[in-house]
Amino acid sequence: MGTALEIKDLHVEVDKKEILKGLSLKIEHGEMAAIMGPNGAGKSTLASILAGKEGYDVTRGSIEYLGKNLLEMSTEDRASAGVFLAFQYPVEIPGVATSTFVRTALNAQRRSRGEEELDAMEFLKLARQRAKELEMSEDFFQRAVNVGFSGGEKKRAEVFQMSMLSPNLAILDETDSGLDIDALKIVAEGVNKLRDNKLSGIVITHYQRLLDYLQPDTVHILAEGKIIKTGDKSLALKLEEKGYQGITEAN
Amino acid sequence: MAVNTETIDAVEKATKDYKYGFITDIETEFAPKGLSEDIVKFISKKNDEPTWLLAWRLEAYRKWLKMNNEEPKWANIHFPEIDFQDAYYYAAPKTDAEKPKSLDEIDPEILSTYNKLGIPIKEQEMLAGIAGSGNVAVDAVFDSVSVATTFKSKLSELGIIFCPISEAVKEHPDLVKKYLGSVVPQTDNFYAALNSAVYSDGSFVYIPEGVRCPMDLSTYFRINAAETGQFERTLIIADKGSYVSYLEGCTAPMRDENQLHAAVVELVALDDAEIKYSTVQNWYPGDENGKGGIYNFVTKRGACRGVNSKISWTQVETGSAITWKYPSVLLQGDNSVGEFYSVAISNKKQQADTGTKMIHIGKNTKSTIISKGISAGYGQQTYRGLVRMQAGADNATNFSQCDSLLIGKNCGGHTVPYIDSRNPTSQVAHEATTSKISDEQLFYVQQRGLNPEEAVALIVNGFAKEVLKKLPMEFAVEAQKLLGVSLEGSVG
Ligand SMILES: Nc1ncnc2c1ncn2[C@@H]1O[C@H](COP(=O)(O)OP(=O)(O)OP(=O)(O)O)[C@@H](O)[C@H]1O
Ligand SMILES: [Mg+2]
Numbered sequence: 001m002g003t004a005l006e007i008k009d010l011h012v013e014v015d016k017k018e019i020l021k022g023l024s025l026k027i028e029h030g031e032m033a034a035i036m037g038p039n040g041a042g043k044s045t046l047a048s049i050l051a052g053k054e055g056y057d058v059t060r061g062s063i064e065y066l067g068k069n070l071l072e073m074s075t076e077d078r079a080s081a082g083v084f085l086a087f088q089y090p091v092e093i094p095g096v097a098t099s100t101f102v103r104t105a106l107n108a109q110r111r112s113r114g115e116e117e118l119d120a121m122e123f124l125k126l127a128r129q130r131a132k133e134l135e136m137s138e139d140f141f142q143r144a145v146n147v148g149f150s151g152g153e154k155k156r157a158e159v160f161q162m163s164m165l166s167p168n169l170a171i172l173d174e175t176d177s178g179l180d181i182d183a184l185k186i187v188a189e190g191v192n193k194l195r196d197n198k199l200s201g202i203v204i205t206h207y208q209r210l211l212d213y214l215q216p217d218t219v220h221i222l223a224e225g226k227i228i229k230t231g232d233k234s235l236a237l238k239l240e241e242k243g244y245q246g247i248t249e250a251n
Numbered sequence: 252m253a254v255n256t257e258t259i260d261a262v263e264k265a266t267k268d269y270k271y272g273f274i275t276d277i278e279t280e281f282a283p284k285g286l287s288e289d290i291v292k293f294i295s296k297k298n299d300e301p302t303w304l305l306a307w308r309l310e311a312y313r314k315w316l317k318m319n320n321e322e323p324k325w326a327n328i329h330f331p332e333i334d335f336q337d338a339y340y341y342a343a344p345k346t347d348a349e350k351p352k353s354l355d356e357i358d359p360e361i362l363s364t365y366n367k368l369g370i371p372i373k374e375q376e377m378l379a380g381i382a383g384s385g386n387v388a389v390d391a392v393f394d395s396v397s398v399a400t401t402f403k404s405k406l407s408e409l410g411i412i413f414c415p416i417s418e419a420v421k422e423h424p425d426l427v428k429k430y431l432g433s434v435v436p437q438t439d440n441f442y443a444a445l446n447s448a449v450y451s452d453g454s455f456v457y458i459p460e461g462v463r464c465p466m467d468l469s470t471y472f473r474i475n476a477a478e479t480g481q482f483e484r485t486l487i488i489a490d491k492g493s494y495v496s497y498l499e500g501c502t503a504p505m506r507d508e509n510q511l512h513a514a515v516v517e518l519v520a521l522d523d524a525e526i527k528y529s530t531v532q533n534w535y536p537g538d539e540n541g542k543g544g545i546y547n548f549v550t551k552r553g554a555c556r557g558v559n560s561k562i563s564w565t566q567v568e569t570g571s572a573i574t575w576k577y578p579s580v581l582l583q584g585d586n587s588v589g590e591f592y593s594v595a596i597s598n599k600k601q602q603a604d605t606g607t608k609m610i611h612i613g614k615n616t617k618s619t620i621i622s623k624g625i626s627a628g629y630g631q632q633t634y635r636g637l638v639r640m641q642a643g644a645d646n647a648t649n650f651s652q653c654d655s656l657l658i659g660k661n662c663g664g665h666t667v668p669y670i671d672s673r674n675p676t677s678q679v680a681h682e683a684t685t686s687k688i689s690d691e692q693l694f695y696v697q698q699r700g701l702n703p704e705e706a707v708a709l710i711v712n713g714f715a716k717e718v719l720k721k722l723p724m725e726f727a728v729e730a731q732k733l734l735g736v737s738l739e740g741s742v743g
Pocket of ligand 2: 043044045088173
């Protein structure tokens with residue numbers, strides 16, 4: 001085993017407003033951690049910081065990923081090192097076919113890791129297999145990235161991208177919201193399949209249902225910029241029952 | 252078919268405001284300096300031209316003199332005035348002694364672009380004008396000289412004429428005489444007049460009746476392009492029922508000391524004929540401070556003279572300090588079709604004022620305009636287009652879409668569409684959008700593993716896709732890479 005990610009006392013500001021206020025979190029190799037928390041608590045902010053989005057000031061604290069200082073790495077280097085973020089709001093790229101996008105991304109990552117690039121045929125074979133596993137029609141290969149996709153289609157496309165890029169650390173930011181009941185199950189199975197390959201995960205969600213499928217090792221509650229409670233999957237159930245108010249008061 | 256008065260009339264009306272003037276300070280080693288009747292005679296003599304052509308040039312020169320004070324400043328571009336008498340109009344091909352000896356003597360920035368575009372060393376030498384590289388380059392591109400010969404003989408078997416215009420003047424004088432200046436009259440504008448008087452050389456294409464040219468006329472041109480001068484003249488005629496796809500230019504930056512390029516391109520499509528003309532222009536754009544770079548002032552126009560004829564212009568304009576061109580179509584024949592597909596980039600301190608003119612004269616004529624303008628750095632870009640429905644253009648239709656993409660805060664994108672409809676049965680539709688590459692898009696793409704430059708290139712290629720897919724395959728691939736290269740340094 002060993003530690004995949006360690007966040008210590010992280011303080012983050014946006015426009016002089018402190019959003020993360022001393023957040024600490026440790027994730028082992030192969031661990032699936034769920035993060036729950038009220039709207040505006042800072043969950044997506046944490047995800048963005050991990051992935052390397054600009055515009056945030058880290059005023060204190062550290063993030064270590066696979067023994068490296070994550071905060072010193074560029075966004076694309078983090079991606080090549082296996083950090084994947086499934087966006088809460090996936091972004092449209094007009095005119096760029098989804099398959100072109102994923103192939104460009106995959107080959108950029110492979111190049112930077114010193115691996116051989118996949119040619120068009122190899123790529124297509126892999127893409128077809130992954131789409132099939134996620135029960136997605138291949139029509140979306142030729143459609144522009146996220147353009148005109150329904151809410152649920154966008155989320156599934158994110159998981160498709162994830163399965164193509166086979167990351168080490170996947171951050172799923174509310175990937176379950178917008179998915180119908182069947183799709184949720186398919187997507188969860190897709191994620192579980194990757195787990196066989198030593199995937200560590202951070203699953204941000206508001207609902208128990210996804211966790212039923214994913215069976216997280218740990219559940220963390222993020223409120224007001226820090227982790228206020230950590231437990232096993234029963235914590236999520238308790239939360240479902242009592243709400244954030246109940247949990248924090250019981251604290 | 253001779254030039255009819257309607258053509259000239261239409262052209263003059265359409266282009267009244269499209270006259271321009273400039274002054275430059277060109278330094279080449281080749282005398283004599285300044286412009287006079289003697290210089291025009293000198294150029295004609297050097298090309299061993301017949302007297303009718305000399306007379307034509309002199310006529311253009313005299314008209315140009317009269318136009319000298321007509322330099323309206325309507326375009327959204329800015330540059331210092333230029334003194335024409337302080338310029339050279341004839342530059343003999345350089346001797347080996349004057350050429351750079353090796354790639355070591357070439358601007359490293361140009362070399363790095365060659366490498367990014369994956370251009371073979373031999374071809375790089377040819378493009379950069381290295382002494383003694385010419386013959387080698389022919390070999391490099393064609394594998395062997397005999398391939399070039401095969402290529403030529405295959406075309407001539409079909410009766411296709413594809414040669415330098417200087418050669419066509421001698422071998423096919425009747426064709427040249429009939430069509431030269433018939434689409435772009437000498438007095439069309441200041442630069443067209445100048446070009447008519449002093450043009451150096453260019454290409455001539457004639458596709459006979461009913462012949463479909465079996466290949467894009469391209470690779471051949473790429474070699475010629477390295478030596479094309481500052482005043483180029485191209486004439487393409489597609490006879491009844493014929494088809495040709497012509498590719499102009501080169502995706503690699505051209506090393507050229509000349510600052511002003513004033514070319515004229517004329518296309519003529521007769522009944523049921525089709526001409527597809529594709530350009531990738533990557534002249535030297537100048538540096539970050541706007542120093543150096545080519546002034547690219549071009550008059551390109553096609554005449555759909557026959558019924559059911561079609562002319563389409565596709566251009567990818569990434570180079571030049573200043574681009575000023577409006578490839579246009581005169582839709583004279585009933586049911587004729589005109590198209591303009593354009594991607595233009597203005598980065599650093601580049602300025603581009605480009606667009607098209609679609610002049611609908613015949614019935615049921617149809618035109619489509621898709622323009623994608625990309626501005627970055629301190630670049631300024633204007634789409635300027637004119638759609639005119641003449642009184643006789645019953646049921647004519649036009650669709651125009653002009654999209655601007657802005658990268659960064661210091662650039663500008665502008666759209667100036669002129670619509671002039673004189674026929675109530677005609678329809679004109681215009682759509683325009685302006686967008687920015689958002690931080691969210693860049694973050695999303697980088698999160699998937701692309702560096703900032705690759706991310707911009709990907710997004711820009713998506714933006715321009717509608718136009719890029721109109722390019723012939725081999726050109727499209729290079730053009731895609733070029734968009735990325737041209738925007739380097741625009742973010743981050
Ligand atoms: N760029 C920004 N400028 C100002 N405030 C911001 C910015 N980004 C985030 N915030 C604020 O930071 C807080 C945390 O936002 P964040 O998106 O991380 O919440 P969240 O926990 O993901 O919420 P949700 O459950 O609704 O997705 C919010 O109050 C939000 O308004
Ligand atoms: Mg959120």
